Amino acid sequence: MFPKASFFKALGWGFAVTLLVTFLLQRMGFIRIDFDEYLENILILGSWWMLCSLVFYYSRKIRLRKQSLLRILYLSLFLTGLLLLDQWMAIPDNPVSIFLLILFWMGIAHFVSPVFFKKYQTIIFSVYGLIWALFLFLRWAENYFEEYHELAIFMLLLPIPFFLMLWVFEQWKRIKDLENQKNRAELAMLKNQINPHFLFNTLNNLYGLCVEKSDDAPEVVLKLSDMMRYTIYEGNANEVLLSKEVNYLENFLALQKLRHRHQPEIDFQVTIKEDRMISPLLFIVPVENAFKHGVEKLTEQGFVRISLYSDQEKLNLKVENNFEVSPQNTKVGIGLENLKRRLELAYPEMHSLQITQEKGVYQLILEILWS
Structure with missing residues (x-):
């Protein structure tokens, strides 16, 4: 996705x-800035700027994941060591310092956008390898x-704006591809989830409840209405609350219980410690x-046993x-293939999907890491 407002706030x-x-370090005499060397100043200050912005942008993520904190700490130590080494060697435009600075920026890029870096790492290494070789040639x-x-x-x-x-x-x-896949998934949902067979079967059972003057009839109408409203309207959103997706599943399961003459065992266990935003209509496919x-x-x-x-x-x-x-x-059905593609687009390298079939039991396990 494109950076959100919080990203620009972190940059600020x-x-x-x-x-x-x-400014404070210069006033206290800890560092000396040569204002004539504006390009070098851009490189050094830009490095610190990106590092500070990462700390602000990933502040919540840092509290939740030690791995993110350690990576930012390593980048900070690497940049600090680089600057100390450059000061100790006291060689203007030191090739060793330039090489380490290139590695630092690559570390920043890999941390911010690992999928992009992995896809273009060959080009990135080739371009900066050539640039460093030319730098060595000019330096001497x-x-x-x-x-x-x-x-x-x-x-x-020069390569930074191009990358x-x-x-x-x-x-x-990626966003356009995700929208296309989402539109296809929504069409599949309209055809497969609220299809005529499901709708007529539910309405037939509803008619029976009305004839019997059952107190369950209004509740069935409400559940069916909520399902159709969610699929048509909430399904158009980029993200919805996890609790809404769970409510949709609960309505679906309640109507499924009504449809089947031979009552299957339906078990739905839900534990939500934090209500996060998620792409809609992901869980209904499995x-x-x-x-x-x-x-x-x-x-x-x-039996159908579901745990979330x-x-x-x-x-x-x-x-x-x-x-x-x-x-x-x-x-493998089309719906499952669409689900796999949507997961790849919405949660690249942040999800896993495992499917097993053994002794007449089908099991699907989906795991999504929150960003």
Whole structure:
């Protein structure tokens, strides 16, 4: 996704803190800034700016994950060590310091956007490998500081805006792909979840309740109405509260209990320690498949067991059902393929999906890491 407002807010705080700390350190005599070397100043101050901004942007994530805190700590120590080494060696435009600075920026890029970095790491290493080789060649020229100093520093800065534009393009392409997949998934939901068979079956049972003047009839109407409203309206949102998605599943399961003459065992266990935002209509695919390919083809002793757990770090969904073993049940449905693609787009490298079929029991485990 494109950076949210919080990202730009973090950049603002990072910039303010970097300027304030730099000003105080210079006034106290701990550092000396040569204002004529503006390109070098951009590199060093830009590095501290990005590092400070990361601390602000990932402040919540840091509290939740020690790994994120350690990575930012390592980057801070690396940059500090780099600057101390450069000061100790006292070599203007030290090739060793420049090399380490390049590695630092690569570490920043990998931390901020690991998927993008992994995809283009060959290009990134090639471009900066070539730039560093050219820098070495220019650095040892006798007239380097008179003719090539600014050119060498400019070469180090030049690829950054191009990689940033490539990153923005990748995000735009990913969002468009996600929207297309989401639209296809919504169409599949409208066709498969609230399909005529499901609707007529539910209405037929509702008619029976009305004839019997059952007190359950109004509740059934309400559940069916809530399901259709959620699918059509909430399904169009980019994200919804996890609790709303759970409520949708509860309505679906309640109507499924009404539909089946041979009452299957339906168990739905939910533990939500923190109500997070999530892409809509993700869970209904495996749950609906548990009935469509499992319970509906069994005449007795059918079961669907669902457990959903969410805390500050991750979400875990487990769906289990028994089924009649046959060659047809080995096929992967379109809905499941759409689900896999949506997960890849919405939660790249932050999810896992495991599916097993053993002794007539189908099990799906979905885990999503919160960003």
